[in-house]
Amino acid sequence: MAHQTEHTTNHPSTKQYVTIAIILFAITIVEFLLIWDRVGIADDLGASKIPLLVALSAVKFAIVILFYMHLKFDNPFFLRVFVAGLTLAFLVGIAVISLFVGFEGKPRTFAQNTAVPYEEHAEKDSGEAVTGETGAKETDTPIMTGPVTLVVGVAGETLGFDTQSITAASGAEVTISVTNPSANNSHNLVIVKAGTKDAVAADGTAAGPTNDWVTPGDSRVIAHTKLLTPGVDGEVTFTAPAPGTYQFVCTFPGHNFTMFGDFVVN
Amino acid sequence: MAHAIEHEYTTTGLNHRKMLMWVFLGSDCLFFGSLIATYMVYRGQSLVGPYPVDIINVPVTTISTFVLLLSSFAMVQALAATHADNRRAIVGWLLATAFLGAIFIGFQIVEFNTFKNEGLTLGGNLFGATFFTLTGFHGAHVTLGIIWLVALAILGKKGRLGPNTALDVELCGLYWHFVDIVWIVIFTLLYLIGGFDAGPAPLGG
Numbered sequence: 458m459a460h461q462t463e464h465t466t467n468h469p470s471t472k473q474y475v476t477i478a479i480i481l482f483a484i485t486i487v488e489f490l491l492i493w494d495r496v497g498i499a500d501d502l503g504a505s506k507i508p509l510l511v512a513l514s515a516v517k518f519a520i521v522i523l524f525y526m527h528l529k530f531d532n533p534f535f536l537r538v539f540v541a542g543l544t545l546a547f548l549v550g551i552a553v554i555s556l557f558v559g560f561e562g563k564p565r566t567f568a569q570n571t572a573v574p575y576e577e578h579a580e581k582d583s584g585e586a587v588t589g590e591t592g593a594k595e596t597d598t599p600i601m602t603g604p605v606t607l608v609v610g611v612a613g614e615t616l617g618f619d620t621q622s623i624t625a626a627s628g629a630e631v632t633i634s635v636t637n638p639s640a641n642n643s644h645n646l647v648i649v650k651a652g653t654k655d656a657v658a659a660d661g662t663a664a665g666p667t668n669d670w671v672t673p674g675d676s677r678v679i680a681h682t683k684l685l686t687p688g689v690d691g692e693v694t695f696t697a698p699a700p701g702t703y704q705f706v707c708t709f710p711g712h713n714f715t716m717f718g719d720f721v722v723n
Numbered sequence: 724m725a726h727a728i729e730h731e732y733t734t735t736g737l738n739h740r741k742m743l744m745w746v747f748l749g750s751d752c753l754f755f756g757s758l759i760a761t762y763m764v765y766r767g768q769s770l771v772g773p774y775p776v777d778i779i780n781v782p783v784t785t786i787s788t789f790v791l792l793l794s795s796f797a798m799v800q801a802l803a804a805t806h807a808d809n810r811r812a813i814v815g816w817l818l819a820t821a822f823l824g825a826i827f828i829g830f831q832i833v834e835f836n837t838f839k840n841e842g843l844t845l846g847g848n849l850f851g852a853t854f855f856t857l858t859g860f861h862g863a864h865v866t867l868g869i870i871w872l873v874a875l876a877i878l879g880k881k882g883r884l885g886p887n888t889a890l891d892v893e894l895c896g897l898y899w900h901f902v903d904i905v906w907i908v909i910f911t912l913l914y915l916i917g918g919f920d921a922g923p924a925p926l927g928g
């Protein structure tokens with residue numbers, strides 16, 4: 458019983474192989490003609506050419522595995538093994554894509570907007586805390602009233618700052634000194650009103666690097682540094698606004714999702 | 724050396740090595756499937772150029788696609804020659820397959836170089852990251868296949884390949900054709916469909 462599977466005598470003949478090769482070539486030519494705008498079909502078809510292209514490549518895929526890889530003639534178990542892997546790959550692909558598309562392509566923003574504070578955690582912290590101050594976050598920076606300089610560093614090559622939160626007193630003259638030790642990345646630091654960091658960054662993207670990735674005259678922006686090229690440090694001085702929580706963020710395109718912190722004004 | 728592998732006993736009645744190759748190819752589908760899914764997720768999400776429409780050259784890649792399809796044809800001829808015990812044809816078709824694969828890699832090297840000069844890098848934007856990762860791993864598969872083919876051609880030259888050892892050639896062929904079908908998918912998704920993508924849609928407001 459171990460002998461019957463090999464010696465598949467019904468392999469396609471050379472003539473059939475040539476025919477298959479010609480079919481594969483022909484399909485590829487059709488695919489090319491479908492998308493090449495000088496042919497003129499591409500525009501007429503519009504988006505409907507996408508399922509067509511997918512179908513054509515699926516046909517090529519099937520021809521190669523059935524004939525060139527002999528699955529049409531070989532033991533069906535091999536086909537099942539391969540199709541199992543292929544199916545799993547499809548499922549992984551669908552899972553990954555739907556995970557992202559399902560959140561309008563912005564899973565992180567979605568998570569931030571829909572996050573529910575973890576109550577048990579806060580209770581546990583307050584239970585362990587010596588004083589009754591619940592939920593008070595420690596900050597590295599002490600509160601000052603006079604002119605104050607705060608230092609915020611870029612965390613090496615990562616797209617993040619080394620500080621989660623900085624604090625100043627309302628009305629104080631604040632200088633934020635930003636260090637950028639990265640050898641590759643440019644960054645800036647923009648102080649914005651609470652909850653506006655992503656919107657400011659999105660508009661800043663449109664403003665471009667010549668405006669330091671910040672829209673000129675943006676009313677949500679309190680202050681900002683210049684765009685700091687790799688290895689360059691900079692600072693910005695301004696008067697701390699009314700008490701409340703603001704944000705600092707890097708508006709270099711894409712950085713705003715990980716590169717931000719709170720600016721607390723007392 | 725050329726023992727009768729085709730008559731070994733297995734519980735399924737199917738050859739172990741061939742089974743192993745199909746299981747590997749099935750799992751390699753998952754590998755490429757994940758990379759392709761990642762490309763699709765980040766498609767059109769790059770905030771800075773170059774975007775596909777700026778640099779993807781569909782006509783040139785169509786030519787390299789033909790080259791890879793042709794190499795699959797040479798591969799089946801190599802297997803047919805092995806069954807026919809035609810030593811010169813075995814070596815010739817194996818080397819022809821390897822040579823066509825090398826031309827494909829040559830196209831890819833030129834392409835990567837051009838893209839690099841036009842500003843597309845692995846760390847520059849999401850398109851660069853996903854494009855180079857996916858096509859780079861495919862190129863690595865092709866390169867491995869070329870090494871395998873050349874090694875087989877050397878064995879063939881020494882007269883070690885024939886009907887009794889046809890499985891050696893067949894397994895390499897399965898791998899080679901698999902690399903070809905992965906390219907069929909990549910070519911359609913990254914070039915024919917994704918090759919005309921521009922930057923992100925302008926943000927409202």
Ligand SMILES: [Cu+2]
Nearest residue numbers: 644707709712
């Ligand atoms: Cu940054």
